[in-house]
Amino acid sequence: MGFKDSCRTFWRALKLSYEHIGKVMITNLVWFVVGFFLLLVFTYVPVEGSSLFLVALVGTPIAIGGAFGAVHHRMNALIKGEETTLNDLWLGFKKYFLRGAILAVLAVLGFGILFFNIWFSQTYPSKFFLLLSGFWIWGIVLWYAMHQFVFAFVVNQNAGVFTALKKSALIVLDNPWPSFLLVIFSLLVTALSLLFAAPLIIFLASFLALLQNCFYHELMVKYERLAEEQAEDEQGEAEGED
Secondary structure, eight states: OOHHHHHHHHHHHHHHHHHTHHHHHHHHHHHHHHHTHHHHHHHHSOOOOHHHHHHHHHHHHHHHHHHHHHHHHHHHHHHTTOOOOHHHHHHHHHHHHHHHHHHHHHHHHHHHHHHHHHHHHHHSOOHHHHHHHHHHHHHHHHHHHHTTTHHHHHHHHOOOHHHHHHHHHHHHHHOHHHHHHHHHHHHHHHHHHHHHSHHHHHTHHHHHHHHHHHHHHHHHHHHHHHHHHHHHHHHHHHHHHO
């Protein structure tokens, strides 16, 4: 999967989002309300107290990640050409919320550890720590790239949390070029959504789910072909032995 194929996949995600703009917007709005509910309550409800702030701080990433699993569930159905309603979003919540929440917590912890290591290396400079800081930077890139695929593995293969992380790492390492382009596309869309604000509410999560699942399906074609070739070779060897 080269540059042209990656751009074509990005365009496919854009086209799908345009063709199903109503479903994309409603799904994203539900994700936004569920994911940022605690933060919105803390921001706009006149209640003082550090406990509410702590609940909002901890609960928001959990809610965002959990809801993202449901968004992936519905957007993946669009990619497959299946009819989907808001009820499918609710089914996705029930099925993937826990795994999505755990993945979100692990993502935050992972980024926190990596950024802390970089801060520590810069605060206490030495040749050894400066050398390590380069590894931490690459670790951040790899960690972010992995999280472009974890929800796709959860939704498409019903993978558990650590299985999804392992498979995501393997697919990124085996496909560095399309994974790098997916990271660039993802960062660009996220930055523009945060800059203009409105896309965060009506577009971002749904489009990222479409984009990530489109890349997942494109990359999995290679492995499906390899599996078919291996099965044919094994069948040929078995017939030869007979």
